[in-house]
Amino acid sequence: MIEVEDLQVFYGEGRDRFHAVRDVSFRVEKGETYGLVGESGSGKSSVLNAIAGRHSDWTGTVRLAGAEVDPRRRNPADRQKVQIVFQDPFGAIHPKHTIGGTIAEPLAINRRQNRGETVDALLRQVGLPGRFRYRYPHQISGGQRQRVSIARALALQSPILLLDEPTSALDVSVQAEILNLLQDLRRDQGLTYLMVTHDIGVVGHMCDRIGVMKDGRIVEELTKAQLVRGETAHPFTRELLSESLLG
Ligand SMILES: Nc1ncnc2c1ncn2[C@@H]1O[C@H](COP(=O)(O)OP(=O)(O)OP(=O)(O)O)[C@@H](O)[C@H]1O
Ligand SMILES: [Mg+2]
Structure with missing residues (x-):
């Protein structure tokens, strides 16, 4: 691989x-x-x-x-x-973007359809509740932020x-x-x-x-x-x- x-x-x-x-x-x-x-x-x-x-x-x-x-x-x-996940989940996530927006960004750049559904599925895959999509990075824990970075890295199915x-x-x-x-x-x-x-x-x-x-x-x-x-x-x-x- x-x-x-x-x-x-x-x-x-x-x-x-x-x-x-x-x-x-x-x-x-x-x-x-x-x-x-x-x-x-x-x-x-x-x-x-x-x-x-x-x-x-x-x-x-x-x-x-x-x-x-x-x-x-x-x-x-x-x-x-290939996608990359970094050590510092805060550094890797834009502080003023919602969790949903952060995860959807690679989908938007690549003009993927059904982004809302995909974000829901990605949140589920990393063990976060769907309502987290409306939160901002400072409203979740460090471990949850790292789950968000992983969800984002999974978005394009690399x-x-x-x-x-x-x-x-x-x-x-x-x-x-x-x-x-x-x-x-x-x-x-x-x-x-x-x-x-x-x-x-x-x-x-x-x-x-x-x-x-x-x-x-x-x-x-x-x-x-x-x-x-x-x-x-x-x-x-x-x-x-x-x-x-x-x-
Ligand atoms: N952008 C850069 N400009 C100049 N030198 C760099 C740059 N990035 C890394 N280096 C140098 O390249 C070498 C390897 O750095 P690298 O970041 O790959 O190390 P590392 O093994 O990941 O270290 P660490 O465990 O501290 O993260 C180091 O000497 C570093 O100073
Ligand atoms: Mg290093």
């Missing part, structure tokens, strides 16, 4: 040009959740933003659902293959969701609810996830495989079974594991 080969991501121009992601390759099968872990600044969000079409200064090959996409998504069909620390801004009790919701949606809708997390607990709950990033590269790839057995070759992964066991 996701094939990335030899991805290089850059920022800036001339002397300020920065090579943030180097030689990154991985693939994610349909229905799988692939986790990206690694220290701050290692390039995890850069990989997601390149795949999402949010940052276009990259080289390499990205195939989504079997077809190659270009950095600028010149083909409109490519824009509906088969791939990119999740950039989707629960790290939430209370621990709410984190589990959101992770369970994501698991249910993945199973029921056959979605494929690429997920950034700092939390080894989240990896254990969600991910079939992980790639460990350091200094812009994937330095190690592990299945969940290898992770559980502690079979990590790279000292950085060991560090990450022990840190999260302590934390």
Whole structure:
């Protein structure tokens, strides 16, 4: 569902040009959740933003659902293959738009019919009552706002969701609810996830495989079974594991 080969991501121009992601390759099968872990600044969000079409200064090959996409998504069909959900549900939602308006926006941009019904169905899918469509973001909780971002990401029925620390801004009790919701949606809708997390607990709950990033590269790839057995070759992964066991 996701094939990335030899991805290089850059920022800036001339002397300020920065090579943030180097030689990154991985693939994610349909229905799988692939986790990206690694220290701050290692390039995890850069990989997601390149795949999402949010940052276009990259080289390499990205195939989504079997077809190659270009950095600028010149083909409109490519824009509906993947959606991204961010860490901060407040930052991702317009404060002056109603919940219904927020969820309907991608539908309106793509001139979809029956938007009211679709918004109702999306609210239901993420476990929110239909009357929430009339509320504003400040009138709902952080966990509910993250449900709204997920509903919006589901609106165009994209088969791939990119999740950039989707629960790290939430209370621990709410984190589990959101992770369970994501698991249910993945199973029921056959979605494929690429997920950034700092939390080894989240990896254990969600991910079939992980790639460990350091200094812009994937330095190690592990299945969940290898992770559980502690079979990590790279000292950085060991560090990450022990840190999260302590934390
Ligand atoms: N818009 C930008 N302009 C310039 N440099 C950037 C930009 N975005 C990211 N970078 C740099 O690219 C590198 C990778 O950043 P990225 O955001 O991908 O890291 P990350 O692994 O997601 O970190 P974190 O865990 O803190 O979110 C960092 O050195 C960062 O400073
Ligand atoms: Mg990041």
